[in-house]
Each structure stands twice: as C-alpha cells, then as structure tokens.
Amino acid sequence: MDCRLGCGACCIAPSITSAIPGMPMGKPAGVRCIQLNADNLCMIFGQPERPDVCAEFSASIDVCGTTNEQALWLITDLESSTC
Template sequence: MDCRGGCGACCIVISISSPIPGMPGGKPAGVPCVHLTTEYKCGLFGKPERPAVCRNLQPSEDMCGSSNEEAFELLEALEKATKLPTLDPR
C-alpha cells in the first residue's frame, strides 16, 4: 500500500519517543512533526536524517484504513492502546 496523498495522519497522531531533527525530545501525540509539509508529506523522506522509526513505518490498511479520516481514527486508537499509564505523583 502506498501513502495516501494529503493525509499525514502518521506525522500528526502518533507519538515518537526518539529524537527527530528539530524535535530533540521526540514528537508528542497529536502534534504535527516539524517536517510535515503543507502538502502533508514528510520533508525528510528519502534523506539520511529521517529517523529509523519513520523509515520503518509502512502504510497498511490496518493503519491507514480507506480514508484520511479513518487513518486518524485508527492511529488515535493505536496510540491510546499503546500509551503507557502515567504514575500518580501523590
């Protein structure tokens, strides 16, 4: 499956814990990557500085669904399901 044009869900919805050029602390969920272009494409695609986590993420129907809206819903559910619980500081 190829990436759907104009989507960018994986560059917005999911969190990335590893450093990204311009985002040394990683990328929080729901925050667009600083390299997401106005065409919703990765500005680092094909470049050596693109993080391995991004290079290894491959579009699939399970992740992308059949529309941009479905991709956001699927990835939001995946992000929630894989999020580690936070400790109560009390």
C-alpha cells in the same frame, strides 16, 4: 498498500520518541511533526536524518483505513491503546 500522498496521519497521531530534526526530544501524540509541510508531505523523506521509526512504517489497511480521516482515527486509537 502505498501511503496516500498528503495523508500525514502517521506524522501527527503517534508519539515519536526518536529525535527529529527540529524536535530533538521527539514529538508527543497528536502533535504535527515539524517536518510535515502544509501539504502533509515529509520534508525529510528519504533523508538520513529521518528517524528509523518513520522509515520503517508501512501503510496497511488495518492502520490507514480507506481515507485520511480514518487513518488519523485508527492511528490515534492505536496510540491511546498502547500508552
């Protein structure tokens, strides 16, 4: 499965403990990544400063569902069950 262009759920729902340019301490769950633009596209996609955890994410139906809203709900649920 390919990521849905403009979804951004994986850049909003999970906490990220790795440093992100502009967010040196990472980001808490539910907070938009500072590198996510208004169209929900990663501004550092493919760049070396992109955190490994972001680069290693791969979309799947189990995590992303069939809509952007479902992806946000599923990833939020996964995040809350791993805290």
